[in-house]
Amino acid sequence: MNDSKKNNGGLSVQRLTALSLLTAAALMIYAIESMLPTLVPIPGIKLGLANVVTLIVLKRCGARDALLVLLARILLSACFFGSLLSLTYSLCGGLFCLLVLWLVNRLLSGHYLFLTSISGAIAHNLAQITVAFFLTNVGGVFVYLPFLMISACLTGLFTGLCAHFTLKYLPHFESGRF
Amino acid sequence: MNKLPSHKKNAMILSALIALLLLVCLGSIAIIAARTKKQALVAEVYQNGTLIKTIPLYLVTENQTFTVTGENGAENVIEVRPGSIAVISASCPDKICVHQGFRSDSLLPITCLPNHLVIKLRLAKDSDASGIDALTY
Numbered sequence: 001m002n003d004s005k006k007n008n009g010g011l012s013v014q015r016l017t018a019l020s021l022l023t024a025a026a027l028m029i030y031a032i033e034s035m036l037p038t039l040v041p042i043p044g045i046k047l048g049l050a051n052v053v054t055l056i057v058l059k060r061c062g063a064r065d066a067l068l069v070l071l072a073r074i075l076l077s078a079c080f081f082g083s084l085l086s087l088t089y090s091l092c093g094g095l096f097c098l099l100v101l102w103l104v105n106r107l108l109s110g111h112y113l114f115l116t117s118i119s120g121a122i123a124h125n126l127a128q129i130t131v132a133f134f135l136t137n138v139g140g141v142f143v144y145l146p147f148l149m150i151s152a153c154l155t156g157l158f159t160g161l162c163a164h165f166t167l168k169y170l171p172h173f174e175s176g177r178f
Numbered sequence: 179m180n181k182l183p184s185h186k187k188n189a190m191i192l193s194a195l196i197a198l199l200l201l202v203c204l205g206s207i208a209i210i211a212a213r214t215k216k217q218a219l220v221a222e223v224y225q226n227g228t229l230i231k232t233i234p235l236y237l238v239t240e241n242q243t244f245t246v247t248g249e250n251g252a253e254n255v256i257e258v259r260p261g262s263i264a265v266i267s268a269s270c271p272d273k274i275c276v277h278q279g280f281r282s283d284s285l286l287p288i289t290c291l292p293n294h295l296v297i298k299l300r301l302a303k304d305s306d307a308s309g310i311d312a313l314t315y
Contacts, residue, residue, distance in 0.1 A: 085292055
């Protein structure tokens with residue numbers, strides 16, 4: 001069963017509010033996560049909890065809204081905590097990740113959210129390591145690739161399950177109860 | 179939408195692909211680790227992709243520090259000890275390069291992405307022994 005609603009035209013007040021709320025939640029999660037100490041001393045490995053929100057929006061509201069929330073989150077987080085450089089990383093990683101999430105979610109008709117999430121995490125890390133290669137111009141950064149892929153599978157599984165269980169308890173945005 | 183059989187098939191294909199990827203990654207880590215033995219090492223410091231310093235670690239006898247500066251006030255303090263190298267302080271926000279600590283194997287390069295700095299360790303070649311002098315270090 002696919003929750004995404006076909007919506008043509010502008011944002012209703014209800015949807016706009018729900019999306020803003022979710023963007024704020026994503027931003028909060030991102031801020032808190034960036035305060036946590038890094039577990040593994042390898043650049044690029046993190047939990048990516050903010051992706052839970054992207055997954056939820058993608059499943060509930062569709063790809064267009066997920067793109068809106070993702071872009072708002074990345075731009076705002078770059079304004080608040082980041083630099084221009086981290087914006088490049090986040091933007092490339094985030095957009096490629098969303099593209100893969102959307103594609104896989106369609107292939108799986110909205111089922112097995114954790115598989116979607118794992119694919120997204122892999123795409124995210126692939127995109128970021130490619131950006132890292134272009135920025136540092138050192139081929140050696142690709143040594144990180146297998147480590148990043150394994151961490152993507154683990155963190156993707158975790159965020160996917162988080163999103164799955166959150167969706168169970170999250171009321172529908174347009175039911176008037178939100 | 180009557181995709182019930184096809185999405186299950188897709189899920190299985192995808193799971194198989196992910197499992198395959200995991201196996202390939204584990205395999206390549208094993209290969210990289212096997213090729214990394216404690217031997218005479220040479221550290222190469224790259225900034226923005228250009229080699230700015232080559233340090234034969236096996237010839238270092240006492241601890242020394244130097245600072246690499248870059249654009250926008252980027253700064254990394256690097257300490258060299260006999261046989262190992264580390265970034266001991268950095269101007270970047272996440273300090274991952276500092277957390278990587280002293281490295282004495284060529285498994286993973288030390289990387290400070292915000293400051294475009296990469297320190298690669300490689301096994302010493304014959305040409306290193308003749309080339310080292312006060313110029314390179």
